Amino acid sequence: MNPFYITTPIYYVNDKPHIGHAYTTIACDIISRFNKLLNNDVYFLSGTDEHGQKVEKAAIEKNYSSQDFVDLMSENFRKIVPYLNCEINDFIRTTESRHKKASQALWMKLNDNNQIYLSNYEGWYSVRDEAFYSENELIKKEDDKFVAPSGASVEWVKEESYFFKLSEWENKLLDYYQSYPDSIKPKSRYNEVISFIKSGLKDLSISRTTFKWGVQVPNNEKHVMYVWIDALCNYLTSIGYPNEKKPEFIRYWPGIHFVGKDILRFHAVYWPAFLMAANLDPPKTIFAHGWWTNEGQKISKSIGNVIDPYDIIERYGLDQIRFFLFREVPFGNDGDFSKEAIIRRINSDLSNNLGNLIQRVCSFIKKNNNSQVENSFNFLEADKILLNLSLKKFENYKSYMKNYEIDKAIKEIFELLSLANIYVDNQEPWKLKKTDTQRMNVVLSVCVEIIRRSTIMLYPIIPNSSKKIFSILNLNIKDINFDNYDKFTKNKISIKDPFPIFPRIEIND
Ligand code: MSP
Secondary structure, eight states: OOEEEEEOOOEETTSOOOHHHHHHHHHHHHHHHHHHHTTOEEEEEEEEEOOSHHHHHHHHHTTOOHHHHHHHHHHHHHHHHHHTTOOOSEEEETTSHHHHHHHHHHHHHHHHTTOEEEEEEEEEEETTTTEEEOGGGSEEOTTSOEEOTTSOBOEEEEEEEEEEOGGGGHHHHHHHHHHOGGGEESHHHHHHHHHHHHTOOOOEEOEEOSOOOSOBOTTOTTOEEOHHHHHHTHHHHTTTTTOTTSHHHHHHOSOEEEEEGGGHHIIIIIHHHHHHHTTOOOOSEEEEEOOEEETTEEOOTTTTOOOOHHHHHHHHOHHHHHHHHHHSSOBTBOEEEOHHHHHHHIIIIIIIIIIHHHHHHHHHHHHHSTTEEEOOOOOOHHHHHHHHHHHHHHHHHHHHHHTTOHHHHHHHHHHHHHHHHHHHHHHOHHHHHHHOHHHHHHHHHHHHHHHHHHHHHHTTTSHHHHHHHHHHTTOOGGGOSGGGTTSOOOSEEEOOOOOOSSOOOOTTO
């Protein structure tokens, strides 16, 4: 079994989880379930980023001690993972002692390798972004005040600070990315990172002295680590760092990081430089996804349009939302979360296409064939075309999924389902019932087979519904695997009473 290590960003605990957080976690879950079906040995990590000024400020505003606050808030992120039906292997918190130990060890390694020096930082800092900015990156507002490119406010900081010799890594990073052009996806993000590196890298401030809520810098009590060096290290902590000999570490590192486009620079520039400077391999792949807006507007607390994953899932259903998020928008692009788009998507694909095929085929078998269908292999041309197409679609689906093009992979499945619906229309089993029951049986068995194959492909995206479909077909859930894809798993299938899996949603529901 090949190892496959995938991570979500660790989420800041200054607020509750919202749809943006759910999006990355579900993306990783889809890819990790897909890899399990490929028989890969998957390790899927998520967790919370609990240090830094932003979190400290939020705790003060809520009148909590920092520790009590992060204990309380991180639970919200832990609890939402199973609610989203995401199967993680570890949930890491940066306030855990294993993580403090790992990040201090990473620091010491950088120090031993002569990558760190003490000096003074003077410049702009954004607490909301937890990022340092040079003046030419900032935007000047009408009132002559500067803001970060993200729109976050910035403050002038002047303090003693340790620096990481990032400038030494400019050429090494460029060489690395030239040799591994697929390590940043999509391509447009790769180009963005390359031009950022080419514009010149300055040494990076990696410690702070004006607050205390962080991992202490080894051998200097005055300093806590810059939150990003501590945060990025989580990907190593979970698999056993600093014990580089630990079997999990040897097996899983380097991993694959899924991140939002806003935190690409941290992952694709700073992180590989830290790693190489600590004699470790850079990440295998960094995939940067886009951002969701709500009915065309940026999602923000001040606008008051934050989408609560619990509300939206309660309203439309979990698999419906998992499906919408990854079918509607090419993974990597920005997307708009609109009520109308969700309803359109659920109705047109899940209800009218997939749901309709299951309902019409299974109800027909129930009413007209004593709930049973026998596999028979007397195929006519039309049957062979559809079955062969399902093989082709499977190959396309796999290659898209391997490239994280989830929307394209889903499209392949739904093209197959549309053609299966047309096949039913053309074959008219209701007429065959009167004229040729043997042929009717072949047609029905082909339909059941296409439903079964489509369900296997859909499983990573809509796992609960896939299990329901398998239960209607009276098939073993364990048979949802790729090895079975082209095999008719049973000679005789007894259909259970079908029930609507994806009820249509009316626009004013
Ligand atoms: N703590 C850092 C990550 C450290 S990883 C070593 C962080 N946390 S965050 O909670 O602010 O954001 C986590 C993720 O949520 C980011 O990948 C970000 O892109 C994503 N999203 C936040 N809002 C989003 C949308 N509106 N849409 C899509 N994703 C969004 O950054």
